[in-house]
Amino acid sequence: MSARRVPAFSGRVRAELASCIERCYSHSEISVLYTRFDVADSDGGNKLQRSTALIRALHESAEGDGAPVLDLIRSVVEDRFGGDVLDRNGNPNANLRPLIAALRVDGYELVDGRLVAAGAGSIPMTAEVSLLESRLRERQLAVAARHYRQAVDSFTDGRLEASNGQLRSCLENTLIELCSRHGKRTSDPKGAAELLRTAGLLDGDETKLLQGLVGVSNQRGAHHGTTTEEEATFRLHTTTAVMRYLLARIRDPA
DSSP states (O other): OOOOOOBOOOHHHHHHHHHHHHHHOOHHHHHHHHHHTTOOOOSSOOHHHHHHHHHHHHHHHTTTBOHHHHHHHHIIIIIITGGGSBOTTSOBOTTTHHHHHHHHHTTEEEETTEEEESSTTOOOHHHHHHHHHHHHHHTTOHHHHHHHHHHHHHHHTTOHHHHHHHHHHHHHHHHHHHHHHTTOOOSOHHHHHHHHHHTTSSOHHHHHHHHHHHHHHHHSSSOTTOOOHHHHHHHHHHHHHHHHHHHHHSOOOO
C-alpha cells in the first residue's frame, strides 16, 4: 500500500462503499478485490458481508490511516465505472450517488471522473461535522443538534432540499436560543443576531454574516427542484463553519 497518510474515513463512507460493491460486483469480482488488496478472503457469506469484511480489514490494519480504503474507493469509483461515473446531467451514476454524497462530507469531490481531496491539507468535513454536533450537545442545544444531524443524514441520502431546511432550522434555533440565554427574547433569527450585537457579543461584520446566511437559507433553502448538489454542499460546509465559530464566539453567561 502507499506510504502516504490519509485521515480515516467515516463509518458512513465505509458502509456506502460496502453497499456499492454489493450492488456492482459479482462474488468472483469481490474475490479479485481481496487478492488485489492482499487481504485474506472472508469465510463465505453474501456479497454485502464479504465487502464489509474486506473494508473492515483494510480500515483496521492501517491503524487510523485511510489510504488503503481510499485506494479501494478509487478502484471502485474510477477503475470500475471509468467514463460512466457521471450521467448526462453531470450527476453521479445512480449506483455511486450515495457513496459520493458520503465522501463529500469526508472532504472528497468527484472531478472529471476522479476522486480528489477538497483541498491540500484540508480537514475532512466529517471531523467538522462530528465536532459541531458534539459542541451543540455540550451547550445543551439539543433541538439544534437534532436539526443538524438530520441535515447531515439528508445530505448523504441525497435529500438535498431536506438538508437545506434542517440547516436553516439549526442556525435559526441556535441564534434565538443564544440570544435568550443572554436575556434577549425574540423569535426572529436576524433580530437575534442584531440583539447579540447590541449586547456586545458580536461585531457588525459578524452580525451581517449571520444575517446574510439566515437570509440565503430562507430565500433559497428548501424549495423542491431548485437545489443542486453544489449548492447543498456549499450550505453544509458554510453553515458548519459559521456555527462552530458562533459557538466559540458566544459563551453562555456565568
